[in-house]
Amino acid sequence: MHILIIGAAGMVGRKLVNALIAEGRLGGTDITALTLSDIVAPEKPHTAIPVEAIATDLSAPGAAETLIAARPDLIFHLAAIVSGEAEADFDKGYRINLDGTRLLLEAIRQEGLRQPYRPRLVFSSSIAVFGEPLPPVIPDDQAHTPLTSYGTQKAIGELLLADYSRRGFLDGIGIRLPTIVVRPGKPNKAASGFFSGIIREPLAGLEAVLPVDDSVRHWFASPRAAIGFLLHAATLDTAPLGQRRTLTMPGLSATVGEQIAALEKLAGPRAVSLIRRERDETIAAIVAGWPQNFDAGRAIALGFRAETDFEQIIRAHMEDERGQGGGA
Amino acid sequence: MHILIIGAAGMVGRKLVNALIAEGRLGGTDITALTLSDIVAPEKPHTAIPVEAIATDLSAPGAAETLIAARPDLIFHLAAIVSGEAEADFDKGYRINLDGTRLLLEAIRQEGLRQPYRPRLVFSSSIAVFGEPLPPVIPDDQAHTPLTSYGTQKAIGELLLADYSRRGFLDGIGIRLPTIVVRPGKPNKAASGFFSGIIREPLAGLEAVLPVDDSVRHWFASPRAAIGFLLHAATLDTAPLGQRRTLTMPGLSATVGEQIAALEKLAGPRAVSLIRRERDETIAAIVAGWPQNFDAGRAIALGFRAETDFEQIIRAHMEDERGQGGGA
Structure with a gap:
């Protein structure tokens, strides 16, 4: 092939x-x-x-x-x-x-x-x-x-x-x-960058800026899940798709607050203390228009799988990018 | 302008x-x-x-x-x-x-x-x-x-x-x-052609072929209504459209049977007798996949108007194409 x-x-x-x-x-x-x-x-x-x-x-x-x-x-x-x-x-x-x-x-x-x-x-x-x-x-x-x-x-x-x-x-x-978190590498200027930054930077002992409220909800999957989607899409039987050839992938609907709680559970309050809240009205306005949750039932029925809680997403990052296990 | x-x-x-x-x-x-x-x-x-x-x-x-x-x-x-x-x-x-x-x-x-x-x-x-x-x-x-x-x-x-x-x-x-009926002119080979033909031809004293069942339902407006849509779209305030810039126009959901009943009312049983039922499986299969009815509430709220019964559609044809009044 x-x-x-x-x-x-x-x-x-x-x-x-x-x-x-x-x-x-x-x-x-x-x-x-x-x-x-x-x-x-x-x-x-x-x-x-x-x-x-x-x-x-x-x-x-x-x-x-x-x-x-x-x-x-x-x-x-x-x-x-x-x-x-x-x-x-x-x-x-x-x-x-x-x-x-x-x-x-x-x-x-x-x-x-x-x-x-x-x-x-x-x-x-x-x-x-x-x-x-x-x-x-x-x-x-x-x-x-x-x-x-x-x-x-x-x-x-x-x-x-x-x-x-x-x-x-x-x-x-x-x-x-979905929005892919935790993105490895340096912070970028994408409006969505902070969703990764508030996990990645504290795990590396660095400060991260959070420009929106803790109540902001969005739709996530790990890079590992994204690769799983691609590989599954490459091999599945496309006949059941009919004319509707594009599928919303499964993901996790989570708030920033839930992200932070998962970070605390895996890396402790010290990591969380590295998140500096500094509201950015421009970013907050952009993110306010973004989707928060999807029904990906069609993709799930076809065998696509994503994380079901944010700790799994952080663990995937720790394992794949930092060579660390579940602990901090 | x-x-x-x-x-x-x-x-x-x-x-x-x-x-x-x-x-x-x-x-x-x-x-x-x-x-x-x-x-x-x-x-x-x-x-x-x-x-x-x-x-x-x-x-x-x-x-x-x-x-x-x-x-x-x-x-x-x-x-x-x-x-x-x-x-x-x-x-x-x-x-x-x-x-x-x-x-x-x-x-x-x-x-x-x-x-x-x-x-x-x-x-x-x-x-x-x-x-x-x-x-x-x-x-x-x-x-x-x-x-x-x-x-x-x-x-x-x-x-x-x-x-x-x-x-x-x-x-x-x-x-x-919507599908525009009654189209003036000669019969054409479009799969939708018979929707016009079964009205236009009998009104002209000619035979028309009906390739589908009387129960087939579809979505119609007259050429006159279509011109009204275009003129209204040319001048209305587009601000209320927001990002949804395209609207389904209002129309009339009617069955072939209702078309024929309207023809009979306006042109008598003699006109109806010129419709020859000759089922065409290919056309019937194509038409079976077509939409039957729409909620055009958004366009109606913005002032777009179409016919509300099939007699109006036939009368528009008689007035606009044949210089005739409401009678047969």
């Missing part, structure tokens, strides 16, 4: 590569080749599996065709300009997130017109396809009313994925990821 | 042009110029208003820029490859319905970057954005699960319209038209 990962240099992409290499096989089939693509050349992992690492702008003419010419059996499309940047740079967001995705789908279709070809395509969508007004618990078939250009581009990607799949050009599945 | 109509040579486009010319003004403002565009040059109507009629392929490079360079105050975007053709010719459907629409939006944005410009854009969408499984009465915020490439392209158009409006590049409003 030849696997292509587009967006392989990002946090989720790198973890996905590591998981695939660690296993060496997927769905009972040996992985015979890995092609890793991103806007910068992804790092080549140590493995006996032949790996090609390519720097590609998916929206550049011919880029998608080049990736697809090797006829990978399975494609993960994780590449995206993130929300804040797509909002700040309208052209770039549409170019990468809409044109890039469409060029990929079209390259697959054109390859299939030359010689039968219908790869599995796993597309990472986002809960940003949803926007206010929203019910307290958002069903899988909630109408898409994105409030950002990024959300618009992901919603269009879902529509294209469904139509190309319906026409038999590819076997697509989209997964709407 | 300079008005641009894209898709002006179609049935709805021609009626819209006639309505604008008959009135000479819109929303209290004189119409000072009309630009009529379509894939073939629209007929130039007789009027004192300066009219330019242009043959344009909206998806051709520079076509949208040329139309927008004159900075029309109001734009009706009615051009589309219809459902059957978009399904038969995948490339053509995406080129006209998706690329054409996006190039138009982008030309407006680029014009506004040169010099402030934010025209009203009325976009004709379709109930084809919805697909099974559907509730018996479809709400305005039903999730989009199109079952055709045409529906996919219209759903994408709605998303783009909302994002470009949110960003302030234009003042967009989308309207999802």
